[in-house]
Each structure stands twice: as structure tokens, then as C-alpha cells.
Amino acid sequence: METTHRIFFQNSNDMSALSPASVDLVVTSPPYPMIQMWDEVFIDLNPAIRKALADQRGMAAFEMMHKELDCVWEEVLRLLKFGGLACINIGDATRTIGNDFMLYPNHSRILAKMLDIGFSALPEILWRKQTNAPNKFMGSGMLPAGAYVTLEHEHILILRKGPKREFRSAIEKRIRRESAIFWEERNAWYSDVWFDLKGTTQKMATDDVRHRSAAFPFEIPYRLINMFSVKEDRVLDPFLGTGTTMLAAIAAGRHSNGFEIEPDFRKANLSGLTEVKELAKVKTANRLDNHMAFVNQRYASGSKLKYRNKHYGFPVMTNQETELLFNTLESIAETGDNTFKVCYCDKPQEKYVTDQEGSKRLKFFSCLDDNKPEAEPSPKKNIQRRLFD
Ligand SMILES: C[S@@+](CC[C@H](N)C(=O)[O-])C[C@H]1O[C@@H](n2cnc3c(N)ncnc32)[C@H](O)[C@@H]1O
DSSP: EEEEEEEOOOOOOOTTTSSSTOOEEEEEOOOOOOOOHHHHHHHHOOTTHHHHHHHOHHHHHHHHHHHHHHHHHHHHHEEEEEEEEEEEEOOOEEEEEEEEOOOOHHHHHHHHHHHTTOOOEEEEEEEOOOSSSSSEEEEESSTTTTTOOOOOOEEEEESSSOOOOOOSSSHHHHHHTTOOOOOOHHHHSSSSSOOOOOOOOOOOOOOOHHHHOOOTHHHHHHHHHHHHHOOTTTTEEOOTTTTTHHHHHHHHHHHHEEEEOOOOGGHHHHHHHHHHHHHHHHHHHHHHHHHHHHHHHHHHHOOSSSEOTTTTTTTSSSGTTTTTTOOEEEEEEEEEEEEEEEEESSSSSGGGOSSSSHHHTOTTTTHHSOOOOOOOOHHHHHHHHHHHH
């Protein structure tokens, strides 16, 4: 398998470099309107915003900033295929303008725009940010009624263009099945609140770039890409920043494009690309190790798993996981102007193949051949099994 990736250092309000209906999934995090660190970026796009802020017209500035993002959402609509999805990570802002402290609800403003231009909303995810100061408070402290709730979460809006995607041909069906995620991952990833995300691990080229990046944790685009696209799909990030979405797309075996207005980010993008091979290897190994731990735990508690994965031979919970296959990233090369080609191995990682030799290394395998009766599944478990078989 091969994938290609290209970065455009330009404003994403014009993405005419890409063909209409050429993108399967958008994963992005725009600059957040009314968060001070992004003021200058918006002011560069529309200088009238400076005057609105100086005149203490907070809502007018908020609206002008969103008008700049609106043009990008319209481009996203043009570029997505029918059935394609957009996942937008966005936090609300709190700010005092003059004497007026208030919430600027970025997520609902973006959602309203997306619905207005024809997207359908799907259930969204909230992710809980790790805060360094859990006890910090805003407003009147212990005295009612002027104390304010602390914002400790961000939203991931999930929107679809047109009707549900279909997988019709035999090849499409095979790729979809090879792109499956594990049953136990599904239970955590499709929860509507993510509590377990750690801060970013991105290494930045310069302190200034780090300060301006607001990179999201790798796990966010990695999960979203695995949840809402299949291998060899095209993923777009119109606000690429340090390139986290592109790294996640590479690790997950998807093609990708990114737009970034700030050319200073090139150095950070390139440094991420030199590390992505190792990052992808570790990520795949972690997922497989976690699956092994899950299997061992099931067998230790006396439950068996009904199915075997056909590439690895290890047990899996449902029929849908029987063709799941991770492709090891083998090489990455720059092939042109900010364009990269990635090659992958199409064979399963040997260490995890439970053939005669490999099986001896895996603890759970010893449990496979004993004759412990499978624990009686509860009625709830039966329903779950039926849904996924
Ligand atoms: C919140 S950051 C994205 C961070 C990114 N998710 C990461 O992990 O590094 C938003 C990025 O969008 C860029 N940006 C802002 N307006 C833009 C525009 N109109 N076109 C392209 N990039 C833009 C900013 O320079 C910034 O890097």
C-alpha cells in the first residue's frame, strides 16, 4: 500500500488546488475566535476586527472572526464526497471586554453555519482537557451569584455531507473490513466523552512556533481517522498547524492534504514527518499489545472469544474484526514541493501472528486449548454480540 500527502502553505478559504468531492474526511481544529492568542491571525484576515475589539464590541468581533472561518467551511462542503464527514475540534471562549465577562460559544456558531450550508449533524464528542490548575475559579469565588463555571472541555463536532456512505464493491468491502477497530477500542472511542487524552507530544521547531501552534494531542486525529474513514481514504485538515492530522493519517494508512497559512510551520511539519515512522510503529504495537492484554484478561476470567482474526490468528470478539490488519509504515520520502509518498508493508506484524511458533510467545494461547466452558453470557452481552457478529 502507498499513500500520498501534500501541504499547501496558503489560506484555506480557497482550496481550489483540490478537486470538488475528492475528500473522504476532514479532521481539523481552527483558530478559536475570541481566544486572545488568535486575535492577530484574524486581524490579518480582516483589519476591522481590531477596531471592534478596541471599541469593546465583543459580539461584533466574534461574528467577524467567524465570517473568516465560514469561507473555509463552505470550501469543506465543496471538497467532501457525498457521505463524507467533517470532525471539527473547537473550544468555546470566555473573555472580558470592557467590564463585560461572557462566553463566546464558538461550537454553536460553527454548528449553526454547518447546518445552514447543508451538513447533517451527528452526535458529538466532548473531550476533557487536562488542566494544570483544577481548583482555579473565575468571578466572585465562594460568593454567589457572580462565580463562573471553568471551561475544561472542548467539542468535536461531527457532520456529514449528504446521505450515509455506502461500501458497494468487493474491494471497498475488503478495505473496510481490514480497517476495522477492535471491539474493546470501539467501546471507548465511540463514547461521547473522552477523559483519557494526554497533552500534546509534538516537538516543535522553535519556542515561538510552539507558542502559536495550539497542537491537539495525536490521539484525537488518530482516533477520528480510524473511526470515520477507511484505509486509502483522503483526509483533509484546512488548519494544519504543526501537522498532527497529517501524521495521524500517515500512521493510519490514509492519504492526506493540509493547508496552513503560516509558512513558519514548515520546519515543525518536516520534523514531525521524520519521526512519524517510529510514532506509527509504537502506536500499532500499543494497540496490538492492548488487544493481547484484553484477550488474556478474557481467558483468565474464564470467557472465550468466538472468532479468530484471519491475518494474525489471535482471538477477537466479533466477526467484524476477523480481517482487521495493521500496515507497518516502511518508508517516507519527499517527492516534490511539500509532497510526500509513504510505503507500507501489507503483511501482519510477525510478533503478533499466532502461528505455531508465534503462539508460544502469547500467554493467552495456552488458554485456548484448555476445555474451560465459556462463561454464560449475560442477556446484555448477548445483545451486544448479536449487534456485532
Ligand atoms: C488551532 S491551530 C491548529 C493546530 C493543529 N491541529 C496542530 O495539531 O498543530 C490553527 C491553525 O490554523 C492556521 N490558520 C488560521 N487561519 C488559517 C487560514 N485561513 N488558512 C489556513 N490556515 C489557517 C493557524 O496558523 C494555526 O496554525
